[in-house]
Amino acid sequence: MPPAIRQLITAQCNTCSQLPAGQDSAVSRYFHQCHAAIDSGNLDDGFKYAATITAMTDSNATGHRLLTVRFLKAKILYYKDFYKEALSEYLKLTTVPSLDSNIQANIYPNIAEIYLEQGQFNRSLEYLNLVKKHYFHFYEPTVARKILNNTGVCLLHLERLEEAEANFGKSIAIAAALRDTTALVNSYLNIALLYDQQFRYPQEWNYLQQALALAKDAGDLKIRSKVYLNMAIVEERRGHLKEALSYRKEYEQLESQIANRDKIWELAEQEKKIAIQQQELKMQLLRQENQLRAAESKRRQWQRNTFFILSLFFLSIAGMIYFAYRQTNRQKRIIAEQKDKLQLLNETKDQLFSIVAHDLRSPVHHLKINLSYLKESLARNKIREATTLSENIEKISDNTYALLNNLLYWSLGQTGQLSLQSDQHDAYMIIAQVVYDFNAGAALKRITITNDVPRGMSFYGDMNTVKIIFRNLIDNAIKYTHANGSIHITGRMVDDHCEITVQDTGIGMDEKIIQAIYKRDTKRIQQDTTGSKSTGLGLWLVKAMTEKNGGSLRITGSIGAGTSIVVCLPVNEYYDAAESADPGR
Numbered sequence: 001m002p003p004a005i006r007q008l009i010t011a012q013c014n015t016c017s018q019l020p021a022g023q024d025s026a027v028s029r030y031f032h033q034c035h036a037a038i039d040s041g042n043l044d045d046g047f048k049y050a051a052t053i054t055a056m057t058d059s060n061a062t063g064h065r066l067l068t069v070r071f072l073k074a075k076i077l078y079y080k081d082f083y084k085e086a087l088s089e090y091l092k093l094t095t096v097p098s099l100d101s102n103i104q105a106n107i108y109p110n111i112a113e114i115y116l117e118q119g120q121f122n123r124s125l126e127y128l129n130l131v132k133k134h135y136f137h138f139y140e141p142t143v144a145r146k147i148l149n150n151t152g153v154c155l156l157h158l159e160r161l162e163e164a165e166a167n168f169g170k171s172i173a174i175a176a177a178l179r180d181t182t183a184l185v186n187s188y189l190n191i192a193l194l195y196d197q198q199f200r201y202p203q204e205w206n207y208l209q210q211a212l213a214l215a216k217d218a219g220d221l222k223i224r225s226k227v228y229l230n231m232a233i234v235e236e237r238r239g240h241l242k243e244a245l246s247y248r249k250e251y252e253q254l255e256s257q258i259a260n261r262d263k264i265w266e267l268a269e270q271e272k273k274i275a276i277q278q279q280e281l282k283m284q285l286l287r288q289e290n291q292l293r294a295a296e297s298k299r300r301q302w303q304r305n306t307f308f309i310l311s312l313f314f315l316s317i318a319g320m321i322y323f324a325y326r327q328t329n330r331q332k333r334i335i336a337e338q339k340d341k342l343q344l345l346n347e348t349k350d351q352l353f354s355i356v357a358h359d360l361r362s363p364v365h366h367l368k369i370n371l372s373y374l375k376e377s378l379a380r381n382k383i384r385e386a387t388t389l390s391e392n393i394e395k396i397s398d399n400t401y402a403l404l405n406n407l408l409y410w411s412l413g414q415t416g417q418l419s420l421q422s423d424q425h426d427a428y429m430i431i432a433q434v435v436y437d438f439n440a441g442a443a444l445k446r447i448t449i450t451n452d453v454p455r456g457m458s459f460y461g462d463m464n465t466v467k468i469i470f471r472n473l474i475d476n477a478i479k480y481t482h483a484n485g486s487i488h489i490t491g492r493m494v495d496d497h498c499e500i501t502v503q504d505t506g507i508g509m510d511e512k513i514i515q516a517i518y519k520r521d522t523k524r525i526q527q528d529t530t531g532s533k534s535t536g537l538g539l540w541l542v543k544a545m546t547e548k549n550g551g552s553l554r555i556t557g558s559i560g561a562g563t564s565i566v567v568c569l570p571v572n573e574y575y576d577a578a579e580s581a582d583p584g585r
Contacts, residue, residue, distance in 0.1 A: 002140065004102040008100060009068060013031055033045070054069060064100070087114045111127050119157075125155070132147065132151070168187055189207075191207055192205075420465060420549070425463055430463065445483045459571055460572055468541065472539070476538060501566045503565075514557070546568075
């Protein structure tokens, strides 16, 4: 929080100002707990206390402290990336004439950034210009730099390139003065993109080189990942495929680290939520105990009335019997649920061991053999033979890594730990991003990948799992297509669904193999163009991820005539009331 906001909160908090609580003692207590939780980084508790205050009072009240509570609630939603809800709360606050100017100065940059995230560049620029005109003197250099950078991004997307360049230049100057490496790298990437649109490739390359030099020492994995991806794209355009592949590998390794880190953070967040629920349960039990004590006190006061005592006695007995009955049923239900979960985990474990034993043993065995041959070749100084063996080892390692990655997502789906963040996405842009990742690999086999998905065609689903779907499909198409072949990706709208087809000119598959994929039969395997055997796990994962997103998969093909796989995804939001804990089934 900026110092001005902290001073405002301190002045309104009776606890911090050491003032009497007054008539709204509960609101005063929750207000202090709310901003104290935010200061300690516990956003969930802060939101809980803010929501409690708004529930106890009029949610549209315009008292100074209640306006601050509404601001804190919206701020937490913004920090938690719930942009739609945060924007709604922010816009309501901007209509209040008595809103403090410091809060206004803190709200408008957030509104502009949300519109920027939503791609509404004109709306974002409107608020950024308002901020620069009326509130720019409020901000510390770090905030001022971000406002200038966001203004440059909006102008860049609106093709007002000279104005964008001026704002990026000011942003870079502030970031350099602050020695903010992450901000400086981000600004360098933005201005490099601007020069790319102006076809000023030498200047673009210069800024990318500066960004790479800073990013190598930066602790922010996402910004490093962005730099390596941009370097790979530029090297591909320049025809330097070897360097492009090197940058792509760095990018993929960083993305894997980010994914693993996010999984760890997600598990920690889940543990924290469980701890909060346990604390709430303890509070509820304490309240129930207090209620029982109060009832006992009243009962003692009415001891002279025999009839009432007897009635109370029988009612108590009936309540205890009912409570015991409910507790017994609850215990039985918990035991049954735990038994079902244990059975599912055992089945998943057996399937996992089966896949590991069947699919991992062979590549590891081949890796061991090739390493032995490599050692002999190096000992005999047979460099050409050693080079061939090292290439084989690299291919086996890449295939094994892809298998392990698919196995990770499959196991997360099997155990119900895979969480989806569904939203509306542009199908062409998603396919274009995935195709970029495989252009270099396809070029090595002289395979042409064509993206003919119509621009503007959208679907509703989780971006990460949809990317996994098409990564597996395009990767398979490259593996099973001979040199000088082609991969054609098309899309069309059918009723309320978006159908995207990946068609190759590869070796194809017969009906038995297709049915084996649908039935998850591990005995049905196939060799790619290099002679390596397929595991089938990739297409199982594609089928499971597609169904998880509310879609379906169709596979057609024949031996020697290529393969056509159609991924059908919903256009609008859907609700699956009977979602299975085992999405692969």
